[in-house]
Amino acid sequence: MTRTADLHTHTSFSDGTDSVPELLAAALAAGLTTVGLTDHDTAAGWAVARDAVPAGLRVLPGTEFSTKHPAPDGELVSVHLLGYLFDEHDPAITAEWQRMRDERAGRGQRIVENLIAGGYPITLQRVRELAGPSAIARPHIARALMEAGAVTSVGEAFDELLDENGPFYAALRSTSLREGIAMVSAAGGVPVIAHPRARQASAVLTAEVIASLVPLGLRGLEVDHPDHDQAARTELRGIAAELGLLTTGSSDYHGANKTLRIGQERTADEVVEQIIELGVTAPISR
Known part of the structure; x- marks a missing residue:
């Protein structure tokens, strides 16, 4: 199975250190044919990618949405949601991003x-x-x-x-995971839960919870991720197979902000094609 795609990366439009052209050049140098551009709660990098994408590389426009889901005790836990190929001008999404930008700046x-x-x-x-x-x-x-x-x-x-539980933290009201999935789906996109076995998300994203999200439009799970050990990957593949979900692999590259190499985790090319078929927005390429 050929794997030449990394579907989760960040640029300086959110919390990465590479510009969009720098990230695309790094992706091409790493031997990738497809890279997911998934900055946090923005599609600002998409327009730059349309002008900067090099020959031989395809960009999958996306966003990593900051969402939360309740734990059994009611505490809201951070769970990130990757949305691919949705309508970047969707009114519900753009309004939610503006609210979050306003809150995040103050936070x-x-x-x-x-x-x-x-x-x-x-x-x-x-x-x-x-x-x-x-x-x-x-x-x-x-x-x-x-x-x-x-x-x-x-x-x-x-x-x-x-840390969110530390003395210096200031809270931010995030979108709920269920709302995020429904919103991306309604905008013609492909919702995939990011690193579901990383940090606190692991405790709330049980197989039963994941199954309850499928009717809302959930399409996939990010399985191969630097924060997932082999046991987590095996478990997630089993859940995805049972629920008919796609499985992706990604580096979660942030440039110099994290010691991660672009392309160190990858998605099967056939899965990329399935995501493209499902999305309303076309990939970016020359």
Whole structure:
């Protein structure tokens, strides 16, 4: 089975460090024929990709939606949703993105202010510089903390200072997972749950919960992911087979923000073609 596609990557339009042209060049250099452009809660990179895609590479336009799903005790747990090939101008999606951008901008600033009040030597100005055209997100704050010598890595910043249960965190009202799946599906897209066995998501995404999402339009599970061990991959393949869901593989590449290589996890080419058949928007290529 040929695997030349990586369907989950990020650019500087969200929390990656590569520009869109840089990411596309890296994908081509890694031997990929298809790359999923899936920045968080935005389709801003799609237009750039249309102008910058090199010959020999195909871009699958997508987004990683920040959603949450309740645990049995009622606590809302972060679960990310990949949506591919939907209508980027869909009114429900664009309105939700605007709401989240507004909330995220204020949330990022509140986290920075909390850290400064806690004695950490960072500035809001520097975090804004690191964020560039995107709203302030935790990876930008983590990089500022690294520059200041407060932590040695982005991972350490998240584990010790930026965790959702930590003292410096500021909450953000996210879209519910069920709403996200229904919204992407209604916009003609292909909803795939991102890294369902990573972190807290594993506890809430039981086989029964995943089955309940299929009638809403869920089409696939991201199985091959750097955060999944072999046991998780085997379990997820079994769930997907039972429910008739597609299985994808992706690096979740963020440039310098994470030690992940583009193309280190891949999706079967035949699955890519199935996603393309299901979506309302065409892939980007020359």
